[in-house]
Structure formats: C-alpha cells, structure tokens
Amino acid sequence: MEFIIFALAAAVSVAAAIMMVLNRNAMYSALFLVLTFFCFAVFYVLLGAYFLAVVQVAVYAGAIMVLMLFVLMLLNVSHPEAADRRLAFLRPFAVIAGLILVVELAVAVSRGSAPAVAASPSTTSGSALATATVSRPVATPTPVYEPAGEATVGHTQLLASVLFTRYLFPFEVTSILLLGAILGAAVLARKRPELT
Amino acid sequence: MPEDLSTLIAPLLAPLISPVPTEWYLVLSAILFAIGSLGVLLRKNALTIFMSVELMLNAVNLSFVAFSRQFGQFDGQIFVFFVMAVAAAEVAIGLAIIVDIFRSRNSVDIDDVSWLKG
Numbered sequence: 001m002e003f004i005i006f007a008l009a010a011a012v013s014v015a016a017a018i019m020m021v022l023n024r025n026a027m028y029s030a031l032f033l034v035l036t037f038f039c040f041a042v043f044y045v046l047l048g049a050y051f052l053a054v055v056q057v058a059v060y061a062g063a064i065m066v067l068m069l070f071v072l073m074l075l076n077v078s079h080p081e082a083a084d085r086r087l088a089f090l091r092p093f094a095v096i097a098g099l100i101l102v103v104e105l106a107v108a109v110s111r112g113s114a115p116a117v118a119a120s121p122s123t124t125s126g127s128a129l130a131t132a133t134v135s136r137p138v139a140t141p142t143p144v145y146e147p148a149g150e151a152t153v154g155h156t157q158l159l160a161s162v163l164f165t166r167y168l169f170p171f172e173v174t175s176i177l178l179l180g181a182i183l184g185a186a187v188l189a190r191k192r193p194e195l196t
Numbered sequence: 197m198p199e200d201l202s203t204l205i206a207p208l209l210a211p212l213i214s215p216v217p218t219e220w221y222l223v224l225s226a227i228l229f230a231i232g233s234l235g236v237l238l239r240k241n242a243l244t245i246f247m248s249v250e251l252m253l254n255a256v257n258l259s260f261v262a263f264s265r266q267f268g269q270f271d272g273q274i275f276v277f278f279v280m281a282v283a284a285a286e287v288a289i290g291l292a293i294i295v296d297i298f299r300s301r302n303s304v305d306i307d308d309v310s311w312l313k314g
Contacts, residue, residue, distance in 0.1 A: 002215055002216055003216055006216045006220070010220075010224050013224070013228065014224070014227055014228065014231070017228055017231040017232070017251055018231055020231075020235065020244075020247060020248075020251065021231055021232075021234055021235035021238065021239070021244075021248060026241050026243050026244050026247075029243075029244050029247055030243075030247060033247045033250065033251065036228075036251060036254070037254065040254050040257070040258060043221065043224075043258055043261070044261055046216065047221070047261050047262060047264070047265045048265060049261050049264065049265075049273050049276075051273075052261060052273055052276055052277075055277070055280065059280055059284065060250075060254070060280070060283075063284070064250065064283065064284060064287050067287055067288070067291060068243065068246070068247065068287065068291070071243065071291045071294065071295060072243060074295070075243075075294075075295065075298050075304060091238065094234075094237035094238055095234075095237070095238070097237055098230070098233055098234040098237050098238070101230055101233050102230045102234075105226040105227075105229065105230055106226070108226070109219070109222055109223050109226050158270065159270055159273060159274070162270045162271075162274060163274055163277065167274050170278060174278060174281045174282075177281065177282065177285050178281060178284065178285055180285070181284070181285035181286075181288045181289055182288065184288075184289050184292065185288040185289055185291075185292040188289070188292035188293055188295075188296050189292045189295060189296070
C-alpha cells in the first residue's frame, strides 16, 4: 500500500515538475508547482513526518504559492514568453550544463551506499549526545524518531522539544531573518520617485 | 491451500508491503532537483526561475526527511523547518525585487535585466 502510494505520488510529482519547467505560461507553472508541493506532503506523511506535511501544505502550497500567484497576477506577465531571444545561443549550453548535473547526481546516487538503519535508540542517542551537548535537560534523552506507524502520538511534541531546546538559538536567528525579510520587502516595494 | 498461495505470492508482494527504502526517496529527490536546476537554466521568466528554485529547495527537504527516518533522528526535520523559513524570506525579498524590476523595465525577462553589464 505504501509502495503504491509512493509510486503514484512520485510519478505525479515528477510529471508536474516537468510540466512546471516546460510550460511557457507562468500561471500554469505555478499551479503545477502547487501540485508538486502536495505530492511532497504525501511523501512526508509516508515518511512519518506528519507535522511537516501539514506545514508543507500550509506554508508552501498555501502562503508562498499564494504570494507567487498574487505577484503573477499583479504584474500580468502570464502571456507566453517570446520565442526569439537575444541570448538564445546560450540555451544549448544551459541544456549541456543541466545534463552534466543530471549525470553527476545519477553517479552520486548510484555509487553511494546508505548506512544501516539506526536500530536501537541507545546508539543513536549516544552519538547525538557526543556531538551536541548544548544546554539540554540531562534527564531527557534525545527523542528518538519513530518511523510511521506506532507511537506517533507525541511526534509533534518530540519535534518541538528538540526545536526549542537544542535548536533554540537557530530558531531565534530565523526570527531575526524573517524580520529582516519583512523590512527589506517593505523597503523594496516602496515607491522611490528619485530613482525613476 | 490458502497457505500455499500466500507463500507463493508473498515474495512477489514483499516490495509492495515493506516500507519504501530511503534510496528511492533519494533518487526521487535527485530527479526533482535536476528538473528544478534545468528550469533555472532554461527559463527566461524570472518568476518561473523562482519557482524552479523553490522546487530545488523542496527536493533537498525531501532527502532531509528521508535521512531523518533512516537515522531515527529529528535533526533532519528541524533543518527542513529552517529551510522553509529561509525560503519564505527568500520569496518575500525576491518577489519585491521582481516587482521593482518590473516597475522600471516593464518586464520580468531576465535578458532585460542587464544593468550590471559594463
């Protein structure tokens, strides 16, 4: 069952991604990208990352793509790209560079061998404790992520406990980054009569 | 008789029932990343290029989550959160820049943006 869902979602996501790249109408590209994002949410559910699946739909397919569609409609540039381009001679080089990347990825994926699955919680928590001993309550061991199935009730809670203890500083830095993005967007979108 | 049938069919159905291996997710992630990079290289519309970058970010997120399951650790999922936050910031700034370029050039074609050319 899981395999069938994975195969279906993989086929749909790859097809939608290809359509997104090939489509000349930016509006259709955006809608195909939304479809791809929904497929990613399916993968996250299959991998047991339920909260990430919700965030994927809410933030990516929701907020980010709505913003993208809003700008698309605001600028009204959904008409197809013109065929003749001054820099059209660069296109074969772009295709070659892309194919080189594809070959590199294929070699990397085919030659790499995944290490054994972390079997016991003791080994994983031990290695995690050895690498990162930031201000964490000593009593709580590293929460072990249960892959899909049993014992998923506290999954989001465990995720939050890691995020707000071990990764608290990056979390705060992220909030500063978002604040900077808000200010930057407001400054950039402002009318500047002196420049034009 | 049903036992015989099940023992006969079980090996055939085994890959269908067992969880999808991590390698498959990595292959899928690589495929989607390559498609995204081809989009960045081939398209001329700045907004489509932007969407291709988002696809590449998501492909990397998928491999993060797959490794998170592989190693039984949460760190991969935490990184996905940070990638999403950075992507949100990137979209806000990038779209503001595109709107600004559109105001002055009346186009979002990247070939029209050549101010830095000497």
